[in-house]
Every structure is written in structure tokens, then in C-alpha cells.
Amino acid sequence: MSDSADQHLATIDALLATQPGTPDLLLPTLIEIERSLGYVPDHAIARLARHFNISRADVHGVATFYADLHARPRGRRVIRICQAEACQSLGSRALTAHAVRRLGIAVGATSTDGGDTLEAAYCFGNCACGPTIQIDAQVHGRVTTARFDELVVRTEPQ
């Protein structure tokens, strides 16, 4: 096993040490693993199954259901564009096409240098101030193509 896999397992084990093994804590634990590692590595599945005393298939079924849980690492910066109706009515389709051109990556893809991931999202509850995007944790409203370009430059990872 690689060094990073060992580190990941150490992180996961440290996390599990603070969690009781009641199965309803599986999702909060997965969310926490995603938060600390940036994704849910495959080798976490068996560890979680043992901890919660459920099958690996059960863990896999939960881990693969949710859009927020990723099987592979994403870019250092994640840009999500709302694709739902309220943002559509304000031009999110054109904004998405612009983002694809500007970043040079498809929706759902990560740039080859691991810098940016572009994702679809479905509603941030910012529907009276759309189109809405999220760059890492920050939600931005009334995003025109010009403002998109400005935000992309301003939030460039160092």
C-alpha cells in the first residue's frame, strides 16, 4: 500500500476512534472523510464496514449514492454552477457553456494539472439572485460571464 493510502487509513482510523459504531453515523462519517481527504478512497469501505458492523456492499451503496461523495480526488479548486430552473431562466446554460470554454474542461471534469474541477449543482437556494455559482465554500450570485471571469481570476489557487 502506498504512503498516501497509509496516511488516509490513519486519518480514517483516527476519525472512527471518536465515533460509536451505530450505523446511522455512517453518512456523517463519510461526509467527514470527504471533508478531510477530499474524497472517499476505496480502501475506506472495508474499514467502515468493519467499524459499523455492516457489509461492504451496504457501505458502497451509501457512498455511491450521494453527489457530494467522490470516489476520486477533485481539483484544488471546485467550481459548481447551478443548473436548476431558476438559474436557467437567467441564463445558466450560456454561463455553463462559457465556463467550459474559459476553463477548458467539461462539466464533471478536472483539469489535467489538478487545478480546477467544474461541476453541475442543483440549487443553492439563491434563486432570486441567480445565476448562482459556488467556488469552494463561497456562493456567488448574479453571475454574468464577465463576473465569472473576474471571480475565476480572483480565487485562483496560490
Next chain:
Amino acid sequence: MTTIYIPNDTSACSVGADAVAAAVETAIERTGIDARIVRNGSRGAYALEPLLEVDSDGDRIGYACLTPTRAAALFARGLPERTAPDCVGNVDALPFLRGQRRLTFARAGLSDPLDLDAYRRARGFEGLERARAMSSAQIVDEIRRSGLRGRGGAAFPAAVKWQTVLDADAPTKYVVCNADEGDSGTFADRLLMEADPFQLIEGMLIAALATGARSGYVYLRSEYPRARDVFERALAIARRAGVVGRDARGAGLAFDIELRLGAGAYVCGEETSLLESIEGRRPLVRAKPPVPAIQGLFGAPTLINNVLTLAAATTILADGGDAYAALGVGRSRGTMPFQLAGNVARGGIVELPFGATLRTLVESFGGGSLSKRPLRAVQVGGPLGAYLPPTEWDVPLDYEAFAARGAMLGHGGVVAFDDTTDFAEQAEFAMRFCAHESCGKCTPCRIGSQRGAEVIARIRAGDAPDANVALLEDLCETMELGSLCALGGLTPMPVRSILRHFREDFSRADLAGDAPQRNPAQGTR
């Protein structure tokens, strides 16, 4: 000392309220003005954000759509003048707010959402106090008299659920708040939790008194990080104050609330999927019966209600069920916090008694389109709701009147679209969204939505349109009648409304023969 209010909710901050607050802070320090900044929750008049209000002898004078530069300029020589071009006058007198009947959102945006004393001063906990003096059965009777129906979308009579959980003989019962507000065009749950979080806690405490539950969960979607932050802090404050918590005594109630986060799944807003999600299983929708009120979370009787339903209980207990029921029409009693969104000049929360027309909402409150082009439709009730053209806008905002037109009020979201919209594309999107979000348990939803998107793409491409429209109508019927839950069951609603009102968009000359445009968001999973 003068108080300056600058909102800190998701929407205000998405358009720069934090930068405005920082600019004002700097300007105050530099000029030495005797003033303090309060970060209030938004009033939900979102066209004005970032909105700054200056308290002037009880009147709150507003300065709208500020940038940091404009905000700094306002305070360059002392407090801002009412003659400034950004000034909108007394905010409470603005027609958008004055024309509303705010009960649930009465406090939103008036003060710091985490100021428990301000909450008490603004009639907070009055409902809870009255409930504490009543028996469980009396509380449920009050809810019954109010005529309250579930505000999450299904509009099921709240008292029936409450009574069922009360009557259930079980050692453990739960109250679960559904804050998985996934419908596009809706944000009332989010604003309530960000601007008036103690109201939700109070509503859950009333529900606990009414049903005998000793613990509760709030299931909040992950797309609302700010609501999570505010609500978590509100819970901690309420626990410290002895209002809530396993050991709360005296003024409080031995009832604890746990916040659980979703992880990006629309279907978890469906109540049984939500319960599966809390239990840690793959959140496939459960077959009903048994209903959650009999066998819900961890198999125990569970009262599961939307944020706004639980919040309404505080008003109903404070003012009485009869006062609440005095508002509204037909079987739609009380007020509904509607949410105006999308291509509308003045979007935001518009809380009105049921019975006003959709046109009043869209035209008088909304002010028509933001793009200045004619509006061609509004979609009411989220992604599973109908698209209604202006000829339908005289329908009263009433559950039954909407149902009679093949539409629904749902959670009260109203999304406006102008005349540049291709509604055939919207119909295809409705099916693709269902395919994307289907939990996969039942075939009509899992396969039907996929086939539906393909059939619509063929119609849009001009491939045997008449035969394919007939096929689509047949498919809609199968999904409606055969799906396990509302996701598959209601996806046909927007599609059929487009077939009825915007049939011409399926054969637009400018699109005929083109390959259907795939939404770039699709095909990634």
C-alpha cells in the same frame, strides 16, 4: 448610538454584503461616527440586496444594491443622507414588504438572528409558553382548528399527522424536520433558518409537547452551508439558555435536537428517503404504508414536517388556531411564504394569505421580468410543478384551485421565464432531472424518466413527432400512476403543462432538424 443593519444571509452575501459591511466598518472607524453594525438576516426583498438600513428614531431607512465603494461614500461625511441616490426610504413602507401579511417571516431581517433576547422581545416563545399550559391533545386541537397543511409541498393536513403520532403507543417517538429544500426556486426554509432560527427550534419543541417525542432531528441539505452554521450556533445558544437539550428543565423541555446533513441528493426531500438517509442506509424510498407517523425513524412513530410547517405552529399556538384559520380561502388556511425567483424584477419572499392571484404575485410584487422582455410562463411548485402561461395567472393561490388546473402550489416557489425560453428544452430537462435524481427503486421513475428524456429529444429533432407525443403522453400516465413517490409521480406535471400550453415549442422552425442540445450538465454520472 445609531444602529446600521447589513444582512448576512446566503443571498445578500452572494452579491457582496460582506464586502459592504467591511467598507462601512472602515468608514465608521475613520470618521468616528457613533454607530454600530448589526448583521441581520435578510428581509427577503432580494432585489434590494445588498441592502443597508440605518435606524432613525425607529424608522429603518434603506440604501439598496450597494457596492463597497458606494457604501463607503455614503458614510464619508457622517451618517448617510436620505437624498443619496441609493436611498429607498423607509424599508417597512416599501410596497413589496408593506403589501405582505408576514406571520412566519415577521421577524426575518429585523435583528441579529442569534440574539435570543431580541427573539423573546419579538414575541418569540409565546407559542411555546401557551403550549406548555395545554395538554398534548389540546395542542393538536389548536393545529386542527388552524387548518394548517404541510408546507413542504404535499399539503397533507398537519393535525392528522400530529394526532397519529400522539395516539401511537410507543416508548420512543421522534420529531423530524425536513429541511432538505431541494426544489429550484424555493429558499424559504433556508431564509427561516438563517434569519430566524429560534423559531424552528420553538416549533419543534411545540411538536414534541404535542406528540410526546423526546428527541428530534433536523435534516438539512448540504447546499446550505450558511444555514447549517447559523442553525448550529442557534442550537448551542438555546441549549446554554436551557431552552432545549436532554437535561433542559424549568422554562425548557427535555428534548434535544440533532442536526444531520444531506450529501447532495434531491430525493432525500421525500420523507421516507430522508428517514433512510438519517438511519445510514442507501436512501431508497420506502413503500407506504406504514406511514412514518406509525413506523418512521428507527421504526418508531415519527412526526416529520417541513421547516415552514413547524414554524407555523409557533404562530398558531401564540395567536390561536382560529386566528390563523381566519386567513386564506377554501381548504387553504393561513398564510404561505411564496418565493419569487428566476427572471423576475423583484424576487424574494412574499408571505400572503392564500387566495391572492398568481398575477398579483408575479406582476404586483415581482414587477414583471428582470430581462425587461415579456414573461412567457412561471413554473410554480419546483421542478415537479406546472409551467403556467399568463392566461392562467388569474388562478387564486389555493391548493385546490391549482390542482384543478393540473398544477400545484408545492412549497410555494414561483420561477419566471421570459420569451427567449424554449419550453421543449424545459420539458426535456424535467425528465433528465428525474433520471439524474431517481433513487432507482421503482421502474416507472428510474427507466421512465430516461425514456422520457429520449422521447422528448426525438420530438424536438422532428422524428415522428405525433407518434412520439402520443408515446410521451402514455409514458407520463405510467410514471404518474406507477411511481412509488412524488419524484416519478409528479415529473409528468411540468411535461404535460408544456404539452398543453407550449406545444408549438416542440416544432419550432428554428430548431427543427437540429440535433437536440444536450444539457452540458448531463452525462457526467
